[in-house]
Amino acid sequence: MKVLNYGSLNVDYVYSVDHIIVGGETQHSSKMEIFSGGKGLNQSIALAKAGVPVYHAGIVGNDGDILLDACKEAGVNTKYIRRLPVKGGHTMIQVDKNAQNCIILYGGTNQMQTREFVDEVLADFGEGDYLILQNEINMLDYIIDQAYEKKMKIVMNPSPYDDKLNSCDLGKVYLFLVNEIEGEQITGCKDKDQILDAMAEKFPGARFVLTLGGDGAVYYDGKEKVFQDIFKVKAVDTTAAGDTFTGYFIASLIEGRSIQESLRIAAKASSIAVSRPGATPSIPTAEEVKKELGIE
Ligand code: RIB
Numbered sequence: 001m002k003v004l005n006y007g008s009l010n011v012d013y014v015y016s017v018d019h020i021i022v023g024g025e026t027q028h029s030s031k032m033e034i035f036s037g038g039k040g041l042n043q044s045i046a047l048a049k050a051g052v053p054v055y056h057a058g059i060v061g062n063d064g065d066i067l068l069d070a071c072k073e074a075g076v077n078t079k080y081i082r083r084l085p086v087k088g089g090h091t092m093i094q095v096d097k098n099a100q101n102c103i104i105l106y107g108g109t110n111q112m113q114t115r116e117f118v119d120e121v122l123a124d125f126g127e128g129d130y131l132i133l134q135n136e137i138n139m140l141d142y143i144i145d146q147a148y149e150k151k152m153k154i155v156m157n158p159s160p161y162d163d164k165l166n167s168c169d170l171g172k173v174y175l176f177l178v179n180e181i182e183g184e185q186i187t188g189c190k191d192k193d194q195i196l197d198a199m200a201e202k203f204p205g206a207r208f209v210l211t212l213g214g215d216g217a218v219y220y221d222g223k224e225k226v227f228q229d230i231f232k233v234k235a236v237d238t239t240a241a242g243d244t245f246t247g248y249f250i251a252s253l254i255e256g257r258s259i260q261e262s263l264r265i266a267a268k269a270s271s272i273a274v275s276r277p278g279a280t281p282s283i284p285t286a287e288e289v290k291k292e293l294g295i296e
Contacts (some may be wrong), residue, residue: 011091016095141167
């Protein structure tokens with residue numbers, strides 16, 4: 001069984017600000033840092049740091065060295081990462097004094113996937129292999145259809161949620177990881193139980209993880225709900241906390257751990273990420289996570 005994450009790679013330009021800027025305002029930033037990020041890359045790095053071999057597929061631009069270096073450092077396989085001689089995907093992230101962030105995303109090369117490239121990547125994968133997706137690249141509808149034909153297990157983190165996802169056959173997804181906002185966008189429900197019930201009705205046969213920010217996370221497979229609280233920490237930067245949770249949850253499942261233990265490991269990894277600045281640099285190693293939890 002192989003694990004492929006086909007997703008975004010972004011250079012994150014992170015500005016420390018007093019408060020998230022409002023329309024018409026100009027504000028000094030006390031610090032600017034550049035990190036490797038992107039929902040796709042963050043999740044691949046979380047998987048690799050959790051100890052699961054992962055192939056990342058995607059496209060970087062002429063500013064992509066920092067992203068390839070991050071892959072190499074974490075042990076993410078870069079065989080399916082291509083480079084184009086144009087500006088790559090990047091973000092402008094404000095982080096305020098309460099560690100809240102807001103993100104402007106420029107797709108760049110993340111939005112330049114082609115059928116030919118998708119076919120080339122998926123040719124090396126087949127039945128039972130995992131495919132992890134987020135919503136920061138183009139061609140998602142095609143990728144989902146092709147992977148489903150091949151009987152791959154499709155894991156979908158539909159983030160950031162937008163209308164493009166309406167063209168995707170999400171009925172082909174094996175596991176969804178969504179936050180409350182995405183859950184509401186998909187189902188129209190606000191209450192967490194209603195979101196999960198509506199998702200199970202809409203996508204029978206799938207299983208779901210609903211993350212609830214400070215209120216923890218719930219897993220639901222249409223029959224049983226499993227709850228996990230957060231580990232409280234002093235937040236420094238919440239960027240990539242969700243991606244760390246996603247990567248560690250999938251990695252723990254692949255390692256054969258129970259749902260409860262997988263949620264617990266994901267919550268701990270995510271809490272460590274929140275206590276550190278940046279996207280990929282904030283993601284802890286498996287040793288750190290297991291040591292804090294006192295597990296093997
Ligand atoms: O989920 C966090 C990520 O979202 C950041 O690293 C940024 O690149 C955006 O894609």
